[in-house]
Amino acid sequence: MPPLRLSILACIALCACATSLLAGGVFIAPHVVLAALLHPHDGTNATIVWQLRMPRVAIAAAVGAALAIAGALLQGLLRNPLVDPYLTGVSAGAAAAIALSILAGIATPWLPALGFVAGLGAAVVVALLARRGSGIDANRLILAGISLSALFSAIVAFAIARADSPDAAQQILAWLAGSIAGRTWSDLRFALPYLGMGSMLAIACIPALNALRAGDVRARTVGLDVDRAQWMILAAASLLTAASVTLAGIVGFIGLIVPHLARRVIGSDARSLLPASALLGAGLCAVADAIARSIIAPSELPLGVLLAFIGVPAFLYLYLHQEQRV
Amino acid sequence: MIALRQVTIGIGGRTLVREITGEVRAGEFVAVLGPNGVGKTTLLRSLCGLRSPQGGSIVLDGRDIAHLTPLERARHIAFVTSDDAMTDALTVRELVAIGRFPHHAWWEWNPTAGDERAVNDALDLVKLQPFAERPFATLSSGERQRAWIAMGLAQGTPIILLDEPTSHLDVRVAHRILALLRDLARAGRTIVCVLHDLNEAASYADRLMLLGCERMLAFDEPARVLDPTIVESAYGIAIERLDTSRGPRVFPVL
Numbered sequence: 001m002p003p004l005r006l007s008i009l010a011c012i013a014l015c016a017c018a019t020s021l022l023a024g025g026v027f028i029a030p031h032v033v034l035a036a037l038l039h040p041h042d043g044t045n046a047t048i049v050w051q052l053r054m055p056r057v058a059i060a061a062a063v064g065a066a067l068a069i070a071g072a073l074l075q076g077l078l079r080n081p082l083v084d085p086y087l088t089g090v091s092a093g094a095a096a097a098i099a100l101s102i103l104a105g106i107a108t109p110w111l112p113a114l115g116f117v118a119g120l121g122a123a124v125v126v127a128l129l130a131r132r133g134s135g136i137d138a139n140r141l142i143l144a145g146i147s148l149s150a151l152f153s154a155i156v157a158f159a160i161a162r163a164d165s166p167d168a169a170q171q172i173l174a175w176l177a178g179s180i181a182g183r184t185w186s187d188l189r190f191a192l193p194y195l196g197m198g199s200m201l202a203i204a205c206i207p208a209l210n211a212l213r214a215g216d217v218r219a220r221t222v223g224l225d226v227d228r229a230q231w232m233i234l235a236a237a238s239l240l241t242a243a244s245v246t247l248a249g250i251v252g253f254i255g256l257i258v259p260h261l262a263r264r265v266i267g268s269d270a271r272s273l274l275p276a277s278a279l280l281g282a283g284l285c286a287v288a289d290a291i292a293r294s295i296i297a298p299s300e301l302p303l304g305v306l307l308a309f310i311g312v313p314a315f316l317y318l319y320l321h322q323e324q325r326v
Numbered sequence: 327m328i329a330l331r332q333v334t335i336g337i338g339g340r341t342l343v344r345e346i347t348g349e350v351r352a353g354e355f356v357a358v359l360g361p362n363g364v365g366k367t368t369l370l371r372s373l374c375g376l377r378s379p380q381g382g383s384i385v386l387d388g389r390d391i392a393h394l395t396p397l398e399r400a401r402h403i404a405f406v407t408s409d410d411a412m413t414d415a416l417t418v419r420e421l422v423a424i425g426r427f428p429h430h431a432w433w434e435w436n437p438t439a440g441d442e443r444a445v446n447d448a449l450d451l452v453k454l455q456p457f458a459e460r461p462f463a464t465l466s467s468g469e470r471q472r473a474w475i476a477m478g479l480a481q482g483t484p485i486i487l488l489d490e491p492t493s494h495l496d497v498r499v500a501h502r503i504l505a506l507l508r509d510l511a512r513a514g515r516t517i518v519c520v521l522h523d524l525n526e527a528a529s530y531a532d533r534l535m536l537l538g539c540e541r542m543l544a545f546d547e548p549a550r551v552l553d554p555t556i557v558e559s560a561y562g563i564a565i566e567r568l569d570t571s572r573g574p575r576v577f578p579v580l
Contacts, residue, residue, distance in 0.1 A: 207432050213416055214424045214477070217407060220376055222481060223400025223428035268415065271435050 002272040009279040016283035020057045023290035025297045055185045063248045064285025065278040066240040071255030072277040073237040076209040078138045085241040085255035087145040092152035093122020094245045099159035099172045112246040123238035135227035178251040178304025191243040198239030205233050209270035251304045253311025334381035335368045346542045355511035357527035358520045360537035366520040370487045374405040400428035404478035407489040419458040425480035448479035468499035488519040504530040525575045552576050
């Protein structure tokens with residue numbers, strides 16, 4: 001059954017990405033998109049499709065997949081369905097570093113790299129604060145993540161308040177709202193190795209995630225090195241989240257809601273949960289980005305804001321529906 | 327065979343039991359008894375390597391357990407406990423299948439025919455096959471206890487440690503579980519089980535280990551351990567003994 005459901009999810013994700021290629025400031029008909037895909041150097045439409053829309057769709061899909069996998073990893077690690085990838089402090093750390101960099105007048109091309117390094121640095125600090133013995137304490141991780149994120153948010157607010165020009169404040173807010181506007185193939189090329197490493201680590205964590213479903217103590221009794229597994233899962237989630245923050249700023253709710261949806265569709269076995277989360281996340285983010293750039297065209301709605309509009313009611317519905325079933 | 331050599335156990339710097347020395351033989355059913363907080367569960371956790379003893383060593387078939395990797399330990403010893411919170415909506419079969427973890431390398435994700443057989447055998451032994459596809463959360467206390475035991479059985483280890491497997495169970499289910507453990511011991515598995523009911527333990531176990539007053543008070547056959555003087559020193563209450571055709575029974579003097 002899972003292979004069939006995964007195939008259906010893969011088809012849905014592909015359709016979502018294909019639909020996303022059509023939408024934007026100008027609607028492009030499917031046959032025109034197809035012609036542009038087949039003839040990359042032939043006319044304006046080919047330029048729009050290959051240079052503007054394809055990178056956006058690819059980045060949206062990568063961000064959605066990365067955040068959804070990171071969410072599934074952390075929810076599995078902490079066995080807490082309310083955890084999202086930003087718990088690791090990655091987004092808040094990246095946002096603080098980017099806000100300070102904008103304030104200091106550092107050139108825009110450097111911002112993604114700075115955000116990536118700062119995000120990972122914040123994740124390391126959170127992990128060290130959450131350390132207990134040679135492993136990670138779930139409660140400490142949540143507390144450290146929330147505390148550090150609050151501190152970094154204060155730094156961002158300070159940066160906005162101290163910004164010399166409205167442009168600088170606007171740039172900071174754009175990062176916070178989450179957006180893929182203006183991203184190109186080169187941005188994806190920068191993030192791709194980290195997305196790859198995070199995904200490989202996530203795949204290596206699959207047996208550990210499955211053993212952890214029975215609880216930490218039982219996972220230990222069946223021979224899982226729980227401490228090592230915790231560090232690996234946290235590293236994978238941090239890499240994926242940092243890479244996605246670099247590409248799109250802070251895009252909320254994907255990492256929280258998509259693993260819930262995937263669990264409903266395919267169950268909690270990590271062998272199918274991780275690919276299902278990736279496919280659902282990629283499809284949802286691609287569609288959301290298409291709506292974000294076409295709904296008030298020629299302006300754009302920030303992706304993070306749009307996902308919050310969709311995500312909050314969806315999450316409340318899922319949560320309350322689950323409560324009623326229990 | 328598990329050998330305890332002057333093992334001292336404790337929690338957070340507090341010593342619970344000092345210098346336990348003894349051996350649990352292959353195919354033996356040993357019940358660990360004693361008042362609450364005396365260190366029975368801590369001893370079991372030390373035996374399976376979840377917790378390091380404060381002193382002494384635990385030797386498994388000639389090798390110090392501290393020198394075994396987690397996977398090596400898990401291929402020899404299964405630990406059945408019901409005190410670990412579980413929030414995931416696993417089915418009974420999925421839960422029991424997790425017991426097969428130590429028999430796979432990290433890249434071997436799919437169950438083998440041997441795994442399927444071990445899971446089915448374990449479910450049959452605890453009579454949970456009809457419940458195999460049900461969510462674990464929908465089981466009763468007794469059924470959950472049997473599911474935990476099935477997970478331990480599926481692990482395929484020669485030694486099974488159980489922490490209070492009959493707590494919260496009615497007398498009929500408790501009897502079935504203890505009879506199953508005794509049968510497993512007769513079939514060659516080594517069973518070490520923490521129990522609270524002295525008479526239940528005397529009925530099923532080959533030997534009783536009684537802990538109290540920071541030491542091992544006795545480790546012997548039930549008839550010798552259920553001596554009122556020894557039991558009184560462990561629990562601090564007056565005990566009366568009654569010898570029956572099924573062995574000795576002890577009762578608190580009210």
